[in-house]
Amino acid sequence: MFDLSSIDPRALGKVAVMFGGTSAERPVSLMSGAGVLAALQSLGVDAQAFDPAERPLQALKDEGFTRAFIALHGRGGEDGTVQGALEWLGIPYTGSGVAASAMAMDKTTTKRIWLAEGLSTPPHLALSRAELTRERIRAIPDTLGLPVMVKPPHEGSSIGISKAKGYSDMQGAVDLALQYDDELLFETCIDGPELTCAVLGDGPAAQALPVVEIRAVGGEYNFENKYISDATEYVFGSLTATLEAEVQALVLKAYRLLGCRGWGRADLMLRRSDQKPFLLEMNTSPGMTSHSLVPKAAAQVGLPYPSLCLWLLAQARLDSRA
Template sequence: MAEFGKVAVMFGGNSAEREISLMSGQAVLDGLLANGVDAHAFDPKDTPLSELKTQGFERVFNVLHGRGGEDGTLQGALEFLDIPYTGSGVLGAALAMDKIKTKQIWCSLGLPTAKFAVVESTQSTDYQAVLNELGGVVMVKPANEGSSIGMAKVDNAEDLKSAIDAASEFDREILIEQWIDGGEYTVAILGDKALPAIHMTTPNDFYDYQAKYQSSTTEYHCPCGLSQEEEAELGQIALRAFNSVNTKGWGRVDFMRGSDGQWYLLEVNTVPGMTTSSLVPKAAKVAGFSFNELVMEILKQTLVK
């Protein structure tokens, strides 16, 4: 373990996903300590990043979800400090955090994703026209939030206005996607490989914050029930989508499968949840990695220049 040196496990922070980050970070810290790594908790809400150098940290395991940790900001600071860190670099993190920029790149490459519109919180919007353009039922999302924060499914102009107003509490730009009826899937990426896909089912309208973190009725299927050929196809799309926005190391790509059998890309997560019950650890377990082995595989990526 000496080759890793002193490791800061970065979690907490100031984003809307702070509470989830605290849980993920503690799980990662416990996993690294169980492997004998000289790992320490580091919450940038309480401690300035300059202390990384002062306290002799040699690398960072980033478990900051959302703004400040998943948007290129932390990555740029660590590059300036010349401290290796897990996950994507500045560009990949910034692009993947922005759902609108990500979808624009996917569309330019012919990758499958739902029809969408973009509105700004300050602009005048014809809500009924947006609904008509996108099939009458839509999903409203802040452009730069995770964990389904600020999201809503709507099917009328009045509710669309309310949902945009609510999403505007988190972001100036709002993504409005055509609603896709079908199953929700996710593919974790580790290095240059796609891990086994997970199919999530919930009685909720969609896999929202409550379904992710509070519900006892959400079910996770891994193996996901796809044929070998279908899962291989899904993995290839996930890798193309992941690489297209310059992300690397590890992460997660989320999908819908429409009632027409078509795959629709939703987003890329560059610092996905890492509690012992989160999606990436679930997929890694089926691929043969224990949680403690998974965190070591991710940490090892910081040794590669």
């Protein structure tokens, strides 16, 4: 599936590596994009940096770019917005199309789709800013139990997320999340290890990569432990073969239900009491930093970072030509 022998880097044309952008995840995107750009250039691809925060998207067409590698994260880059613009410009791009990107970026919508098809995801409530009275906030743990995860559903990279361990923590967690979103997602906190599983490919041919168990300092896989600290451990092979296969099958179903293509990464929790996996979210433009998990998983199947970037770029296409 990952045969690179037929890919001629020069035949891929003039490539825009899109990174930076205007979302709260801009710092992470800058790191991802720098890595992708260097990798593609090292293989002979005519790849150039393109930051949508600094240049109009029409410049992609005007300057003769023929493909785009999307290394943008968050709103404006991972939510179908840029994908739609590239469709209009007729420039093939990496990753999922407009609809799948938009659905996956909204954690609440994603959960509703998964639940409708019987896939496991933690119990949750979605409430708008107007609904978040003090009385309503204090009552949420009565429904979901404690601890409660409080999330802005349209952000990634753990931005704005916190764990409310008691009733007294709820208001502070809500105030933080409301800095990033006008609708919040409240989720039962599953007790157990956090897992992630990447997928490469499309439809029936999509392949789940090895599952990673994340062991963060203090059990908190926050922004610091994701992108800055070197203390977080990423462990392959910690699951039994049967459980690994179960997680991979669940992730593939989740990926296909959303209509994802190219690549993606699902984050999950594994309930300690019965080893049941629960889906948290699907990332359609995963990180490509030195700490990122898709490159780590791809390396486990013989696809080093530069080769992964080249393979993903070769898969670039438009919804209209899918």
